[in-house]
């Protein structure tokens with residue numbers, strides 16, 4: 151029986167979907183050790199402690215809130231110092247983070263401060279006795295690497311959408327904690343946060359992603375991708391590097407080896423060839439639909455459904471079909 155600490159990340163004061171997935175992963179881990187507790191750590195401006203009930207719904211037994219006006223944005227130094235201080239004063243088998251910008255920043259800081267082992271970007275975990283075994287995709291998602299982590303606390307970050315946020319309600323004990331380092335004295339400060347596609351879910355949170363490639367021919371044709379995403383209603387818009395390099399879409403939309411790694415329920419690839427560097431960011435999507443006029447395009451090797459045709463004709467028809475199907479519900 152061992153306790154697990156999880157960092158529940160927020161953005162703009164709201165819990166991210168990835169936070170609830172990380173709590174669900176921590177719950178699974180704590181249960182597998184024979185019934186340990188899940189301690190969720192949440193940091194933000196005053197008021198963030200109110201997220202305790204939501205975290206309890208996904209399986210947190212204890213919510214540790216770090217509140218400070220300077221934490222309205224992600225202040226990595228203060229958060230890392232406070233989590234590390236907590237981990238030193240309590241005994242945790244593992245610290246779970248999201249594999250996100252925040253998690254990628256915090257993980258190595260915590261590993262260094264605690265002299266602890268770290269595995270990033272895990273998609274599965276299991277506990278047998280003292281051994282914590284995790285799965286981590288490697289070589290651009292071509293192989294699955296199984297690692298056993300000895301030493302506590304083991305720091306792991308979970309890939310977005312790899313663990314489903316299942317409700318497992320608990321009666322939460324709420325605690326507040328003082329910062330171990332003054333957030334207003336941080337050496338690294340967030341000076342500006344630029345929002346991506348306004349009014350759409352983030353690529354990491356969206357259950358559906360419609361992504362466009364060079365096959366769209368011109369930036370204005372991305373309207374077809376936007377329309378299809380709007381028809382789904384809960385979709386984010388992504389792009390290939392060819393497209394972001396051309397300046398048709400912002401770099402934040404790029405999916406792939408040097409862009410975002412995503413794993414939605416549904417990925418619609420519009421005019422995308424399926425280069426290995428693009429597949430590295432999306433091949434773990436649950437269902438992949440590809441539209442391409444070249445039946446030999448490599449994207450069809452990973453697609454569950456393929457439509458061979460001109461995107462300028464197929465996408466409007468698909469959008470119409472989705473709208474019709476939605477009307478019936």
Ligand SMILES: Cc1cc2nc3c(=O)[nH]c(=O)nc-3n(C[C@H](O)[C@H](O)[C@H](O)COP(=O)(O)OP(=O)(O)OC[C@H]3O[C@@H](n4cnc5c(N)ncnc54)[C@H](O)[C@@H]3O)c2cc1C
Pocket residue numbers: 362363364365366389390391392393404405406407408409410421422423424425426427428431441442443444447459460461462
């Ligand atoms: C180090 C490195 C890192 C990289 N990182 C990334 C990355 O993170 N993400 C990424 O995406 N790429 C990355 N790339 C680039 C990658 O190799 C490809 O060049 C890129 O993914 C191709 O984008 P694309 O599919 O939009 O374009 P293309 O490869 O040009 O494919 C366009 C496709 O559209 C189809 N098409 C054309 N017209 C139509 C039409 N009218 N109707 C239907 N289909 C049509 C074509 O048949 C073709 O398959 C990286 C490359 C390198 C070297």
